[in-house]
Amino acid sequence: MAKGNLHAAFDDSEVSPRDLAARAAWLSFVGGMTQDQIAQELGISRQRAQRLVARASSEGLIRVRIDHPIARCLELERDLKRRFGLEAAWVSPGIGAGADPLNGLAPFVAPVLERLFDDETPKVFALGTGRTLKTVVDHMRATEGAHHKLVSLIGNVAPDGSASFYEVIMRLAEKTRARHYPMSAPVAVRDAEELALYRSLPHIKAARKLAQSADLAIAGIGQMGNDAPLYMDGFLTAEELTDLQTAGGVGELCGHIFDREGRYLDHPVNHRMVGVRVPEAEMPVYCIGAGKSKVTALRAALGGGLITGLFTDEWTANTLISE
Template structure:
């Protein structure tokens, strides 16, 4: 047995003890002869490796009603709301991961071949980590953002490969950086036949799964070095509150164009979309961006949290 296999076995044993037998992490550490910190990491890694699937059969009635009201108010095809009262961002993301995986599983379970467009970000990565393994080799996953990071490495936010592995399906990636170095470089990337074939496949996807990003100092695009502090400040000064795949929009959901658009290589997104685009986002930090995406009609489905849903409905009643 390899070292990795031994690690997986130990993680599985810890998961059985914690989730099924109700044993505490301290007791797991004692039983397995480990420190509490190692036992805690094993339980966490079991979730990340997709060994643990959470299913709660009794829905929260209040969240069901909120989802119904959001869906009706914003003309969505799909809406799910997870409980979030008094939870921090990390806890909300874990709740979104579980519910998001359940939503994705409904699409993946289809026997008819499907093409899934996949965005990027921490929330989508957590959702795909939570996905069960479902053998659907007939399905395809297509990236909607460039797969090359600033330092020429593969970006860690390129998550479709992991989803394709869980389905044993095909994976198509965009052979380009998220932002080209110059407009001339962008022209070179987008003229490539592979780029054109992959982006066309993504545009014709049966459903796209995306995140919604906030635009403020320290946001993922800024923290990862894709946009500078000065560019964030300039975008905010023009009313920008959110982005999807690098497409910026203001608080009314209107597209805001800027210098980065001459460099952006992502698959095209548009407001008032007619495409099936399901977004996964929650927390107070992302509220303005989520609201703007709904007002602008950028998405057809949303998985979000209770506090966000309540605020959306309160503010929409004043429109």
């Protein structure tokens, strides 16, 4: 009899492929077996074993953590805190100049955020949006955080009417089982009148109030170059972008644009955001961002004291410090 049956009968008709993938991955990574051995153990072909392991990786079933704080990164964290008066800083090791910095940053940030949700005392987390935050949340594991609340800092309806900005808060809520309060409104409105209207709506009022009293805000950061996310996603026209650049805008947090000194611009665009502007009162604001394109924005936000905590990568930290 084949070895495989010593453990269980892997009758294909009963076993979900996901299960089999997890099992193959377990045998490979934990058991340290070769694909041939896995194939024999599970009674499948070598190629199939290979595919299962690959699939487990690509579907994110495998979570790899490095259990060693790299000295250089700790040093950078200390320097960042001292230099910019931050409460907290996390620096992920670089993953090479060519790759998207998010590939290294996200798996590094995710476990830290997970730990925030392990806290027993109920907390309110206010969340921004964006690709960075989305990627980080995707890297988080499911955790038990039903006693916490999640609230959005920013409206969830894009100019094209889609509610794609739901995603960050919804996904995080799925993973933590926390109650969630998206801000069901456009990100930006057309004029002051509309703004007053939206802000007077009870559910918006409530969401804004909850966000303003949050225990912690977590947000990405946007650059204001020609690749500005606000422009790419259609929140700004080309003219508006140019105008904002001319007015000194170098970055934005939750759609609120600030200048080189980290002061929010007194510009019409900034008066059309339905969401909340950070920092609000004494609330700590943790910002996640790395990469060449974000350096200027980060430096401004740090200099202006807009953020109290920073997640970034080694290269960005180096650059921010050695200016």
